[in-house]
Amino acid sequence: MRLLIKGGRIIDPANNLDSIGDVLIVDGKIAEISENIEVQVNKTVDAEGMIVTPGLIDMHVHFREPGYEHKETIATGTRAAAAGGFTSVACMPNTNPINDNQAVCSLIKQKAKEEGVVKVFPIGAVTKGSQGEELAEIGELKEAGVVALSDDGKPISNGEIMRRALEYAQMFNLTIISHAEDLNLAVGGFMHEGYVSTVLGLRGIPSAAEETMVARDIILAELTGSPLHIAHLSTAGSVRMARDAKARGLMVTAEATPHHFTLTDEAVVGYHTATKVNPPLRSSSDRDAILAGLKDGTIDVIATDHAPHAREEKEVEYAYAPNGMVGLETAVPLVVSQLINQGILTWSEAIAKLTVNPARILGLPLGTLSIGSTADVTIIDPQQEAVVDTAKFQSMGKNSAFSGWKLQGWPICTIVDGQIVMQSGKILA
Amino acid sequence: MWKRKDLLGLKELSIDEINMILDTAVPMKDIIKRTIKKVPTLRGRSMVTLFYEPSTRTRTSFEMAAKYLSADTSSLTVATSSVAKGETLIDTGRTIEVMGADVIVIRHESAGAPHLLAQSVVARVINAGDGMHEHPTQGLLDLFTMREKKGDLSNLKVAILGDILHSRVARSNIWGLTKFGAEVRVVGPSTLLPGEFKKMGVQVFHNVEEALRGVDVVNVLRLQKERQKKGLLPSLREYAKIFGLDQKRLSLAKPDALVMHPGPMNRGVEIMPDVYDSTQSVVDEQVTNGVAVRMAILYLLMGGGTGNEIIN
Numbered sequence: 001m002r003l004l005i006k007g008g009r010i011i012d013p014a015n016n017l018d019s020i021g022d023v024l025i026v027d028g029k030i031a032e033i034s035e036n037i038e039v040q041v042n043k044t045v046d047a048e049g050m051i052v053t054p055g056l057i058d059m060h061v062h063f064r065e066p067g068y069e070h071k072e073t074i075a076t077g078t079r080a081a082a083a084g085g086f087t088s089v090a091c092m093p094n095t096n097p098i099n100d101n102q103a104v105c106s107l108i109k110q111k112a113k114e115e116g117v118v119k120v121f122p123i124g125a126v127t128k129g130s131q132g133e134e135l136a137e138i139g140e141l142k143e144a145g146v147v148a149l150s151d152d153g154k155p156i157s158n159g160e161i162m163r164r165a166l167e168y169a170q171m172f173n174l175t176i177i178s179h180a181e182d183l184n185l186a187v188g189g190f191m192h193e194g195y196v197s198t199v200l201g202l203r204g205i206p207s208a209a210e211e212t213m214v215a216r217d218i219i220l221a222e223l224t225g226s227p228l229h230i231a232h233l234s235t236a237g238s239v240r241m242a243r244d245a246k247a248r249g250l251m252v253t254a255e256a257t258p259h260h261f262t263l264t265d266e267a268v269v270g271y272h273t274a275t276k277v278n279p280p281l282r283s284s285s286d287r288d289a290i291l292a293g294l295k296d297g298t299i300d301v302i303a304t305d306h307a308p309h310a311r312e313e314k315e316v317e318y319a320y321a322p323n324g325m326v327g328l329e330t331a332v333p334l335v336v337s338q339l340i341n342q343g344i345l346t347w348s349e350a351i352a353k354l355t356v357n358p359a360r361i362l363g364l365p366l367g368t369l370s371i372g373s374t375a376d377v378t379i380i381d382p383q384q385e386a387v388v389d390t391a392k393f394q395s396m397g398k399n400s401a402f403s404g405w406k407l408q409g410w411p412i413c414t415i416v417d418g419q420i421v422m423q424s425g426k427i428l429a
Numbered sequence: 430m431w432k433r434k435d436l437l438g439l440k441e442l443s444i445d446e447i448n449m450i451l452d453t454a455v456p457m458k459d460i461i462k463r464t465i466k467k468v469p470t471l472r473g474r475s476m477v478t479l480f481y482e483p484s485t486r487t488r489t490s491f492e493m494a495a496k497y498l499s500a501d502t503s504s505l506t507v508a509t510s511s512v513a514k515g516e517t518l519i520d521t522g523r524t525i526e527v528m529g530a531d532v533i534v535i536r537h538e539s540a541g542a543p544h545l546l547a548q549s550v551v552a553r554v555i556n557a558g559d560g561m562h563e564h565p566t567q568g569l570l571d572l573f574t575m576r577e578k579k580g581d582l583s584n585l586k587v588a589i590l591g592d593i594l595h596s597r598v599a600r601s602n603i604w605g606l607t608k609f610g611a612e613v614r615v616v617g618p619s620t621l622l623p624g625e626f627k628k629m630g631v632q633v634f635h636n637v638e639e640a641l642r643g644v645d646v647v648n649v650l651r652l653q654k655e656r657q658k659k660g661l662l663p664s665l666r667e668y669a670k671i672f673g674l675d676q677k678r679l680s681l682a683k684p685d686a687l688v689m690h691p692g693p694m695n696r697g698v699e700i701m702p703d704v705y706d707s708t709q710s711v712v713d714e715q716v717t718n719g720v721a722v723r724m725a726i727l728y729l730l731m732g733g734g735t736g737n738e739i740i741n
């Protein structure tokens with residue numbers, strides 16, 4: 001099976017590559033990249049004027065299976081990923097039951113193999129039941145195939161447990177992904193604490209609720225010498241502390257979501273529950289700090305925190321709505337429209353945060369177009385403009401704050417192991 | 430002519446819209462003073478009160494307002510049990526609507542609930558208090574009372590005293606008064622009054638004496654006793670001592686300053702009995718004006734004109 005991608009702008013940050021040319025895929029591997037390849041192939045994809053990148057990796061999604069299949073399944077979640085240009089996703093363990101044991105992990109992998117359109121890498125829980133009290137069987141989880149550990153959705157409130165988790169996970173080369181939140185400071189809050197929350201009369205979550213935990217976790221990463229990845233950074237203070245930690249040589253990495261680099265708490269005006277996310281949408285100075293952190297490399301990764309909910313769960317009073325927004329199908333056009341077209345990031349910088357950087361943090365041999373590597377490829381049309389239409393989402397979750405937004409730069413082709421799984425918005429797998 | 434479908438807050442109302450309500454409330458108040466307190470204006474129309482939080486006062490005020498205008502009323506007090514059963518606000522609103530309600534008056538503990546309801550039904554929606562957001566009819570009756578007693582709102586100095594952070598009454602008052610150009614001072618303990626309020630165009634004080642100096646109106650808010658348990662206050666005793674409105678503090682205001690309170694009062698906590706009983710207190714008048722203002726709103730929302738024609 002030979003597939004030829006012709007005439008695209010090939011951007012592979014892992015190899016410092018940014019040039020126009022052809023990519024030849026043979027039997028699921030990258031076989032050749034050069035200016036002009038003339039060989040007999042089974043299929044050719046015309047990529048003139050398009051961006052050709054390693055398959056995008058989203059290291060933070062919630063697929064809800066097992067346990068909450070009315071919100072999303074691995075089948076629908078991976079279709080959403082393919083539609084959004086992602087060839088790999090790492091799914092958080094806050095399913096029901098929690099992915100804190102081999103059985104759940106195996107189930108996820110099995111489902112992904114049978115029904116998945118893209119690659120699914122499970123993230124294991126740090127603590128049993130994500131209760132924050134006792135370590136999960138991290139060694140067993142590693143054997144079962146988890147690529148990182150997190151109690152995402154909840155912080156690990158007990159500092160001693162977090163310390164031991166960092167120490168223990170190090171033996172298995174697993175990074176702990178911190179959901180940084182001081183629950184006492186955040187309690188009762190529904191949005192960012194500031195002027196907008198004051199006017200709307202919604203109890204606020206202060207930036208300090210995130211920052212005090214980011215500070216603690218960085219201190220513990222230093223104590224243990226273990227890698228720490230901070231999920232969904234949302235405040236200027238968190239960015240500052242992550243930058244400082246990196247400057248001191250700690251193994252601290254961080255991610256930001258498209259909704260946090262695009263929106264502010266002003267989006268909550270009107271009480272649209274799609275804007276209810278955790279951490280909350282912050283102030284414009286926080287957003288500016290995130291943009292600066294993306295630019296200077298403090299923030300390594302763009303991850304969606306794709307969090308689908310059923311329609312009726314979100315069609316309630318703001319206070320009662322669950323946290324979360326879907327993100328897989330709008331991530332690429334938001335990166336293009338908000339970061340690349342605005343001059344915040346170059347194409348290469350943006351692609352690195354969606355490919356090689358998450359691959360390195362998760363220890364995956366992916367996120368590159370190196371010859372001989374797995375042929376996961378994403379093709380993006382940088383010019384294409386379209387209005388976000390949640391009704392057309394592959395995801396079961398329609399809870400997007402970007403509904404109706406006109407965005408530029410959409411993925412047009414997703415290739416997994418040399419197979420086209422999405423072309424022009426259609427899922428082919 | 431009134432053009433807005435719903436009444437959700439004072440923030441979005443124009444001065445003209447507020448004036449229209451206040452002007453319409455004047456003849457409405459005359460109806461309340463008559464021996465036979467009933468006009469046929471809204472005959473055949475129906476209002477449903479949908480209260481997710483108990484408030485007999487506000488609900489009764491709406492019901493009397495509707496009855497004086499001959500509208501039919503029914504009330505639905507929603508216990509948390511039916512919420513637990515899974516009936517959503519949208520379901521409940523649509524059910525009430527298909528039963529024929531023209532106006533739904535909603536009181537809810539969650540900010541924005543009236544907005545959700547307003548988007549989901551064709552019926553008109555009146556916000557009777559939503560969480561910490563707004564209480565527009567209370568704000569309007571406060572404006573009406575101040576205008577009635579003091580005339581022009583634009584020259585007034587008004588102090589709002591108490592738990593500003595959690596108060597929807599404070600927010601509605603602030604939006605209304607600042608639109609008219611009144612000087613608004615908010616005063617309360619720092620845990621119940623974040624500095625963000627400055628951006629709403631008011632002056633922020635944590636010292637009652639400073640805040641009350643020379644004001645025309647002191648609007649005292651009710652203190653929820655739970656605030657102490659949440660770590661926002663050391664004790665009610667200390668609150669009363671530092672922030673309670675007594676005669677000595679009131680004497681710093683203008684001699685003819687009005688004392689207002691949205692009720693019900695914690696006597697001896699946020700307001701001392703001698704102040705409540707003084708001639709400066711217009712608390713009873715506020716209650717009467719509340720009915721007049723709600724009559725005006727119901728009348729305008731159900732398609733009425735200026736209100737002058739209905740007195741005859």
Ligand SMILES: [Zn+2]
Pocket residue numbers: 152153154179231232278279
């Ligand atoms: Zn999280």
